[in-house]
Amino acid sequence: MNELGDPIHQASPYRSSSGRSAVRPDETLPMSGRIWSGLSEICDLLHIQSAVTAEDLLFPHIRYKVGQRIYTAGQEFESLFIVRSGFLKSQMCDDFGNEQVLHFPMEGDLLGADGIHTGRHQSEAVALTDCVVIPVRFKKFLSLAKTCPEFEIALCSYISRDLIGKYSMVRLLSGLNAEMKVAYFLISLSQRYADLGYSNKCFNLRMTRQDMGNYLGLSLETVCRMLTGLGALRLISVDQREIVIHDVEGLKSLRRLKLPQKEKMRLR
Amino acid sequence: MNELGDPIHQASPYRSSSGRSAVRPDETLPMSGRIWSGLSEICDLLHIQSAVTAEDLLFPHIRYKVGQRIYTAGQEFESLFIVRSGFLKSQMCDDFGNEQVLHFPMEGDLLGADGIHTGRHQSEAVALTDCVVIPVRFKKFLSLAKTCPEFEIALCSYISRDLIGKYSMVRLLSGLNAEMKVAYFLISLSQRYADLGYSNKCFNLRMTRQDMGNYLGLSLETVCRMLTGLGALRLISVDQREIVIHDVEGLKSLRRLKLPQKEKMRLR
DNA sequence: CGTAAGATTGATGCATATCAATCCCAGTGG
DNA sequence: CCACTGGGATTGATATGCATCAATCTTACG
Numbered sequence: 001m002n003e004l005g006d007p008i009h010q011a012s013p014y015r016s017s018s019g020r021s022a023v024r025p026d027e028t029l030p031m032s033g034r035i036w037s038g039l040s041e042i043c044d045l046l047h048i049q050s051a052v053t054a055e056d057l058l059f060p061h062i063r064y065k066v067g068q069r070i071y072t073a074g075q076e077f078e079s080l081f082i083v084r085s086g087f088l089k090s091q092m093c094d095d096f097g098n099e100q101v102l103h104f105p106m107e108g109d110l111l112g113a114d115g116i117h118t119g120r121h122q123s124e125a126v127a128l129t130d131c132v133v134i135p136v137r138f139k140k141f142l143s144l145a146k147t148c149p150e151f152e153i154a155l156c157s158y159i160s161r162d163l164i165g166k167y168s169m170v171r172l173l174s175g176l177n178a179e180m181k182v183a184y185f186l187i188s189l190s191q192r193y194a195d196l197g198y199s200n201k202c203f204n205l206r207m208t209r210q211d212m213g214n215y216l217g218l219s220l221e222t223v224c225r226m227l228t229g230l231g232a233l234r235l236i237s238v239d240q241r242e243i244v245i246h247d248v249e250g251l252k253s254l255r256r257l258k259l260p261q262k263e264k265m266r267l268r
Numbered sequence: 269m270n271e272l273g274d275p276i277h278q279a280s281p282y283r284s285s286s287g288r289s290a291v292r293p294d295e296t297l298p299m300s301g302r303i304w305s306g307l308s309e310i311c312d313l314l315h316i317q318s319a320v321t322a323e324d325l326l327f328p329h330i331r332y333k334v335g336q337r338i339y340t341a342g343q344e345f346e347s348l349f350i351v352r353s354g355f356l357k358s359q360m361c362d363d364f365g366n367e368q369v370l371h372f373p374m375e376g377d378l379l380g381a382d383g384i385h386t387g388r389h390q391s392e393a394v395a396l397t398d399c400v401v402i403p404v405r406f407k408k409f410l411s412l413a414k415t416c417p418e419f420e421i422a423l424c425s426y427i428s429r430d431l432i433g434k435y436s437m438v439r440l441l442s443g444l445n446a447e448m449k450v451a452y453f454l455i456s457l458s459q460r461y462a463d464l465g466y467s468n469k470c471f472n473l474r475m476t477r478q479d480m481g482n483y484l485g486l487s488l489e490t491v492c493r494m495l496t497g498l499g500a501l502r503l504i505s506v507d508q509r510e511i512v513i514h515d516v517e518g519l520k521s522l523r524r525l526k527l528p529q530k531e532k533m534r535l536r
Numbered sequence: 537c538g539t540a541a542g543a544t545t546g547a548t549g550c551a552t553a554t555c556a557a558t559c560c561c562a563g564t565g566g
Numbered sequence: 567c568c569a570c571t572g573g574g575a576t577t578g579a580t581a582t583g584c585a586t587c588a589a590t591c592t593t594a595c596g
Binding site for chain 4: 419477478488489492493495496508509
């Protein structure tokens with residue numbers, strides 16, 4: 001392994017996205033293009049407003065093709081990974097070999113922080129589309145935090161966002177029924193696309209129904225049924241992995257069947 | 269509100285734990301005793317090995333009684349809170365007033381980091397027993413991190429541990445059946461008590477069945493049934509909130525009914 | 537065209553929620 | 567001292583949401 005973490009695929013020739021994804025020829029990544037990012041681009045990606053500039057500081061881009069792993073469970077932790085483009089899946093295996101999908105990282109997300117504590121990655125990250133990822137040595141990250149106060153804040157803000165993400169994940173899994181889980185999933189995906197400047201109405205799912213179900217705590221069949229169900233309600237259109245959202249508010253306003261205690265009291 | 273966060277109860281006279289908790293008279297907290305901690309004690313609590321000593325740096329202890337809130341949702345974020353003693357519950361309300369229990373913090377846990385990102389707390393923390401909590405201004409925390417490299421690492425390690433905690437929470441909620449959820453809950457509680465030097469075989473539950481169920485994504489009745497079920501298996505004894513664990517390994521070895529895909533393949 | 541992976545749809549069963557009744561226990565007040 | 571009260575815990579009966587099993591369909595690709 002060389003100094004960049006796991007760039008063993010860097011030199012392999014680029015080819016168009018394989019598998020069943022809906023990537024069309026004109027969406028393929030350019031063979032040429034920038035293969036380095038400066039510090040200011042890193043800050044942009046992570047939404048850090050930094051006054052610090054260091055023109056000589058360059059971070060290499062690494063390309064991954066569909067199905068390739070950015071890091072694997074058990075691998076030594078060296079770098080955090082910033083997603084420059086593409087769509088990924090992070091997952092974890094328990095002692096019995098059951099996989100659990102944890103997250104679907106995309107542009108601007110930071111990966112690999114689960115390795116800090118033990119020095120080894122606990123989870124793995126797989127490319128669901130062709131990806132460009134920027135590895136940043138953790139030591140480098142720390143020294144940046146030391147010299148640049150905005151990095152310090154960003155690091156803490158990341159803790160905080162992560163905590164809030166955990167909260168909403170818990171609520172999703174333990175408080176919602178299948179229909180709402182799927183609706184919520186679509187809404188949050190839509191929101192993430194919107195935040196990145198893409199369409200929030202129309203997008204392709206990059207993961208299988210199996211992955212979605214695993215992530216949401218549902219069987220893949222239930223995911224299917226809920227998707228067609230939401231389609232029957234005219235809230236969305238589904239064609240395989242292509243999703244069109246017709247009524248965001250409608251999706252959001254699907255109420256849980258279980259009324260909260262306070263509501264029940266009022267209804268008596 | 270004064271400079272310490274929410275110490276409006278600090279001056280109120282101490283009284284013995286109320287409610288139905290199994291706290292006995294001799295477990296009451298002393299009226300006197302230390303009401304300040306030095307930096308070295310803070311580091312001990314957070315498991316930070318620091319060479320830095322600053323004898324003049326003192327952090328006040330705040331007492332909370334059963335039912336009092338350390339911070340509430342929407343409250344301005346100022347401080348992180350380190351639990352010195354006691355048992356708490358952190359929870360969050362969604363837009364419809366549904367509460368979701370997120371965690372049961374105890375000695376050595378750090379609370380309130382969910383406020384960093386937005387500047388306001390997203391969740392609230394309630395004392396389930398009488399507690400002693402040490403608030404540390406976030407700015408103070410940052411400046412400590414700046415002068416003391418161990419604090420920096422500890423901060424990152426906290427991210428990492430938190431991430432791993434998220435993983436196990438997701439797996440708990442979406443991968444286990446009711447029996448295993450309850451068993452897992454008891455095991456992890458037992459482990460936390462053991463880590464603090466208390467008995468890992470015999471302890472009191474400080475939360476209601478309702479809270480447990482909410483946390484585990486189960487109804488309170490199911491929690492009851494599972495507890496009595498585990499009792500019938502001679503793995504534990506239950507008497508109201510008093511738990512005795514007879515067979516840790518037995519609890520751990522309860523397998524999920526749903527076999528992993530690979531297992532199923534092998535069995536054919 | 538054949539194959540395989542994924543998606544869809546239907547039939548059935550079970551785990552768990554829900555509803556309801558009772559029990560337990562600690563305060564509280566007569 | 568004892569009855570009363572109220573929150574929590576327990577247990578049983580029933581309903582149902584979702585998993586599971588199974589068959590078919592779609593799409594991509596060799």
